[in-house]
Amino acid sequence: MNFTRRETMAMAVGAALTSFLPFRANAAVVDDLIAEFTGGAEMGEEGVTLTAPEIAENGNTVPIEVSAPGASAILILAAGNPTPPVAEFKFGPLAGSQTASTRIRLAGTQDVIAIAQLGDGSFARTSKTIKVTIGGCGG
Numbered sequence: 001m002n003f004t005r006r007e008t009m010a011m012a013v014g015a016a017l018t019s020f021l022p023f024r025a026n027a028a029v030v031d032d033l034i035a036e037f038t039g040g041a042e043m044g045e046e047g048v049t050l051t052a053p054e055i056a057e058n059g060n061t062v063p064i065e066v067s068a069p070g071a072s073a074i075l076i077l078a079a080g081n082p083t084p085p086v087a088e089f090k091f092g093p094l095a096g097s098q099t100a101s102t103r104i105r106l107a108g109t110q111d112v113i114a115i116a117q118l119g120d121g122s123f124a125r126t127s128k129t130i131k132v133t134i135g136g137c138g139g
Contacts, residue, residue, distance in 0.1 A: 080110025
């Protein structure tokens with residue numbers, strides 16, 4: 001089968017556009033998950049700390065730690081994963097500290113977002129970009 005230059009360019013542009021569609025769709029999913037967790041409330045920047053490596057050599061096991069003194073719940077999202085919700089931690093009134101650590105799987109270089117519901121009912125958000133050299137979700 002012979003393709004003209006115009007047909008070849010049209011297929012290349014179509015393939016490039018198709019590769020970007022999941023990222024835009026994923027951004028909408030992340031925004032919806034955040035709105036569901038916060039109820040659409042405004043979020044501050046202070047009150048939650050996310051500790052994660054800047055570069056992860058393997059996306060299969062990326063260690064993270066999140067801390068939010070006085071928080072009742074913390075939501076962790078990986079914006080670039082096929083399934084963005086990673087974990088939700090809930091803390092009761094008898095919790096010694098509102099800190100959690102775990103290892104997560106990342107499909108590639110992406111933002112990890114932590115949102116905390118603080119004791120007074122307000123919300124705080126932070127994020128960190130983690131560069132992954134070997135993807136963990138089939139990458």
